[in-house]
Amino acid sequence: MVTTTVPVTVGPARPRRGGAPGGHRGRGAHLVPGGLRWILPGFVLSVGLIYYSIGYSGYLSFFDWGGGRRAMTPVGADNYVEAFSDPVFWTAIRNTAVFFVAVFAVQVVGGVLFAAAMHSKIYLANLYKVIIVIPVVVAPATLAPAHIQVWQTDGTLNRILDAVGLDVLVQGWLGQSTTSLLVITVVGCWGSVGFGFILFYAGMAQIDPEILEAARIDGGGNLRILYSIVLPSLRPTTFSLAILNFITALKLFDTVWLITQGGPAHSSEFLGTMIYSEVAASSRNLGYASALSMILLVVAVVTSVLIQRRSRERTPVEATVARV
């Protein structure tokens, strides 16, 4: 077994200004890390904008406020109570869960299969790579009109179904509460396979060819090698994708808003569209929107931590030993 040690990066020794190396340093020097000046701009930006905004949202979530110069009325935890008792909120949570599970499953299966195929000797491999990655790089706003064209009542899908004799399946995919979430999920799956492919393709490239060769010498077929060697090696990538997908599902806004605006009758509502609706409507309710944002933040952080912990629990003992 190969044993490695985690390298500790040590920079070149530099003479310190105002004191001899190893000599007695003042109390202030202990409190001010040497790299502070380098991280200060990023630190100010990060703390000043991002964390300040999070803190301010948390503060706003305890008020009834229409924004601007309107009066801010303290309402305690009413906004949170309202959120948890709002059926649309639970529809959004359900939709988020459905979207996450479906998109993650398709992304993993599709990504692994495409990556495995691209690592084989396949004709026109580069062309396939471009085709599979294009949905990842094109902005949702650019693609949304095309998706609408496909799914609308007189759109491409219904025309194809009609042409092949499946007219019994023709329906208003966007305008039905039973199919609108399906449209959003399918669009999400379509756009996500390419990203899964990129990560799994890179992950597969990291697998030591000697291990694969040894497996082949031992008589392992392609499927066996994929199942017993490749997939276990991709577990960290898969967990990372799970976290990213969950956060994407929680923050999902652009695709939904551009295609269904969360409708009809809130059937394709997500937290992101709920928050935007509260902010953009004439009767702006920034307090409620902030409460929804805080709930979103807490769910995202807690779930990410849980997935990460689960990931560590599942890390093979050998791999842990190998890293020690």
Place this chain on the structure above:
Amino acid sequence: MTRSRHLRAVGLAAAISLGLAACGSGSDGAADASVEPADSGEVTWWGWTPDTPVAERYIAEFNKEYPDIEVTYRNFENVDFRTTLTPALDSGEGPDVFDLSAAGGSPDTWGGYAVDLEPLAQEELGDDWESSFAGGYVDQLRDSEGRLVSLPLGGMSAGFLWYNQDLFDQAGAEVPTDYDSWVEACGKIAAIGKTCLAMGAGGADTFPSELYHAIANSVDPEFFIEAATGQAKWDDPQGVEVLQIIRDMRDDGIIAANALDAPQYPLANEEFMRGDAAMVQMGFWYTQYAGAESCKASMEAAGVSDPTCFVQVPTPMPDVAGEGNGSQYFGEVDYGLAINADSPNIAAAKTFVSWMTMSEAGQQNVANALDLLPALQGVAPDWSGISLVADDVQRPAIEELLAESTETTQSRQWQTTETTLDAMVLAIQQVLDPSSDRPIEEIAAEMQAAAEPSSVGVDG
């Protein structure tokens, strides 16, 4: 840390604080709100309406009288306007003049940023200034403290339909006057492969409430405002009947099967302007597209290359309830022009707003654009300068529309809260959803539970 480092850190913190303070301040360099109007200067004007070409025509006419005031107009989509305006006003980067409507409590939402324009109106029009404007417009633009936060530029009305005369002729159909004749006309229009009534009820837009309101007026002309103000319930028999009629319209092929695919804009607008639909429900603002030139621009915007204009004509809403109530229009001030209290250009802005809203020349301009009902009493379109696609057919219909719109006393959205409008849209979407079989009574009850009565314009 050395003393110099301390000083640098304190200096940096001070600089950041000053920067943030500057960002948060919107009143730097603001002019005095009581300043007299000026004959020169610069004015920026933001609005979701009018369309840019119309605004440019307004500005060009204004500049004939005030060549030394440079006005720059910026047009936004509805939602973008709301989300852009507040931060801009808060940060001191807002426009000098901005659109401010009566709907959804807007005078309170943005009135705090606006100059009280009552003294200006009084100075311009005299003590009896309020009677110079069309009925109700001034009150609709006051905030809850009674300040006049914008001066009315024009009004609008709705509750009627526009139809494509060419398609009706081609289908051999008659313009419907009641439910049965509407079904018959739709059958003939469908036979030539066209949509009967283009409608966009998808998304979060509150536009479908106009159809509800128009049908409600056919059922019982008093019901809508009574329910909106809490004097009746949305699940009263009249409310249930309105929703049932909407479902029947879907089942009988009056409302297009794609109605929930998208909002009214762009779906229904583009379908009608492309000539793919025979009818559409739009308000007075659609009159501008009856013009011989403006119709081409609107058809091109809907995706028609090298368009040939069709004849579009307004017609009353058919008596769908069969109660003999006819079609009562509803309307209110569409929007007014507000002056940013933090603007450094209040003097020039006052001149511009005064001319647009209170001068006969400015209001004649508004009337001739056929976009709004002029706010100033006694101003009407000058037909000698207006070219329609088919003057003999369209002009009498538009003149009748103008007369009836001016007479309407029923508000459109002024007395309906945003929460109620949202509940109404939700109910309509459930009624139109082909995959839902929820009973109408249940949908109406849910709408009543979610609605929030308005106290606006209610006596006592």
